[in-house]
Amino acid sequence: MTEHLADPEDEELDQDRIDAVLRAVGASDSAAVGALLDPLHAADIADLLEQIGGADRRALLALWSHEIDGDILSEISDAIREEVIEALPRAVLIDAVRDLESDDVVDILEDLDLPQQGMILDALESADRVAVEQAMAYPEYSAGRLMQRETVVAPNHWTVGETIDFLRKSDHLPDQFYHVILVDPRMQPVGYATLGRILSSGRDVLLRAIVEDSFRTIEATDAEADVAYIFNQYHLISCPVVDAGGRLVGVITIDDAMNVLDEEHGEDVLRLAGVGDEASVSDNAFETMKQRLPWLVVNLFTASLSAVVINLFEATISTIVVLAALMPIVASTGGIAGTQSLAVSVRALATRDLTEANARRVVLRELGAGVLNGLALAVILGLAGWGIFGDWKLGLVLGMAMIVNQIVAALGGVVVPLTLERFGLDPALASGTFVTTLTDVMGFFAFLGLATVLLI
């Protein structure tokens, strides 16, 4: 048996435990609920609250809300945070938010309505409250909102020994820090040394002699998406944040950047599919409808464009009814190709692999791929059409329409998001509907148009 100095791993949140918690809640047995929840990590408790139904959640909070602490509160997703905060006794809420560092309090405040924001600000001690209010003065989704204000700094003339002595005397070090930031007398950061280098250097070594080779700072007004990109691109672990005058105002650590990266990705997946950003498994059917219906209504109108186009060819279809059966093949294969091109482009824009530098080349590549795919699919579909219906002209129409629509799809999938990006919009937003409308309309038009010319 291994003797563990710390608690061993937190226990796991699995199906059995969730069932047991729900049974204990059903029996109003608050001691059993506590015994089941206490060994869990705060993040898992937050997940449990999110995953169970609304009625179970209310019942659980009625039994156990006095145990909600700051860690759990900051792990809870925005979707249910207001509900949980409303269920908390005032004293519990005060204790919970006083536990937290300023960046976590800011993260909680952002998504609350004003009365709840006021309640939480009132709960803070005045120094913390000022820090939080200053952070809230930065724009939403900025580095200023994301950073923690507690920093560990040293004058740039200090030695390792002076630094260690200073740290040993400090009462209020942040929970997490990975660098000592060297500042000049105006509090402008001039470099940083990793704790590893400090720990492994002699007491008389100057900090300036062991700073990292490369050094970057982030401006407090920079967008948090850019912060996530910089951390991922340059493998940063923490990064000083400066104000417009270059003075140190905070520090961002990689765990926050990772969280932003994760959220940005989720947003991309959902926006590409036309879902509102706030989607969460804890929403009920009505909330879910509200997030999705607007986009479906937009699609109802864009799909009507296809109907208008098809209706132009009413005479053609009434002459050769089988065209009605075949036309969705061309449109649908175009839709898939457009979605492929779009997904690759949106992903490449997110990772900044698609830039002005290579946009022209990527568009040409998509054009080439569209032509090649179009040719390959045209051969398959054309031969199949000829073979099944015994009419080589019908095969030709199918093949030609397929080539046209594959090219439209491949180009649309890259040009639409590039254009949105150029105008400062999210390339994932609305581009899915736009591209599939394009491929539907073009697919029907090319197929029925060619059929009218060649078959009638």
Next chain:
Amino acid sequence: MTEHLADPEDEELDQDRIDAVLRAVGASDSAAVGALLDPLHAADIADLLEQIGGADRRALLALWSHEIDGDILSEISDAIREEVIEALPRAVLIDAVRDLESDDVVDILEDLDLPQQGMILDALESADRVAVEQAMAYPEYSAGRLMQRETVVAPNHWTVGETIDFLRKSDHLPDQFYHVILVDPRMQPVGYATLGRILSSGRDVLLRAIVEDSFRTIEATDAEADVAYIFNQYHLISCPVVDAGGRLVGVITIDDAMNVLDEEHGEDVLRLAGVGDEASVSDNAFETMKQRLPWLVVNLFTASLSAVVINLFEATISTIVVLAALMPIVASTGGIAGTQSLAVSVRALATRDLTEANARRVVLRELGAGVLNGLALAVILGLAGWGIFGDWKLGLVLGMAMIVNQIVAALGGVVVPLTLERFGLDPALASGTFVTTLTDVMGFFAFLGLATVLLI
């Protein structure tokens, strides 16, 4: 002016610099190429290599390949790595890989063919080579492949002072480490202390007194996707990796976990859209076609199912030709709804917000949302159909078909990925085509079927 101790931020990779590099490459001016590339971060140089065209890349490498170092090599994407390695003089390759820590060498090796793997293994010193070969013995995409083998450990009875003295005497500390891992005499990790706590504690404090409250280890055979989840869920910064006997074999740091998270997300976006995993902006049109054509061919067959269904109703369509124009509205709106439901489900599965615990509730929620969206869209479309064509029965058919297809779409979008996950498959894989085929077929069938019953 701020005096910077370190290099100020690396210079930026922008359009102007890329243009200047390409001009210098065009003029075969290797001095100018060097002057433009040297101030860039390795990650940006790798991006540049990836973003320029194949011909430019070969010309650049011909001029500048002797400057490629290990950092650049490990930043280069898999898509062009083989090509770059082939362009490197042998001596440059040897220097580059000797620079790297074992985990970075493993990362490079994984995607190379055998002769190139051999070339790189030969370039390593024998101790490093053994370390790399041991790592390669772990399964692909496992923690064992991801971890660095260099760890910083201390016996669990040491004091802070003993630890600092040991670190000061150590020659071969890893570039990055954030904890000192406490081990028992059998090399089993029993806890860890952050460098921040060690630095701020007195020399005579025992390490065991300042270990972190919670402590987890990862098994070397754990999947890297699980590693990324654990880091993100529990806000880890580094985590010891153990073998089946619980002995310490390495450590994983958050930057590697963040990288995995990023790659997993990219995979989800691309797989949802039916694109092969290796998609990269540096691929040419032919590579791009190869990644996308298989899926398009699959869709060609699934779309033919719709054609077969429509063809069943040939008599109906030839009687009322406008049905052919209206039927895509029902199918397409169903496709969008299915994609919405699917994106939410795949995202929730990826973040583990959708689990066995709440699967039933989420499916019921989707059902509810499908009914509500179906009713709302049915009212709009039904009234429009009645108004435009002056036929209330046609409006009724449109509305009823819409309700049926919205329900199918909402359920399909959650049941399909849940089923794939249940069978151990990636829920993002193939589910897009499956769901849109379902909504197309059901959309055409419901609409034309109802029309046949009610209008003929």
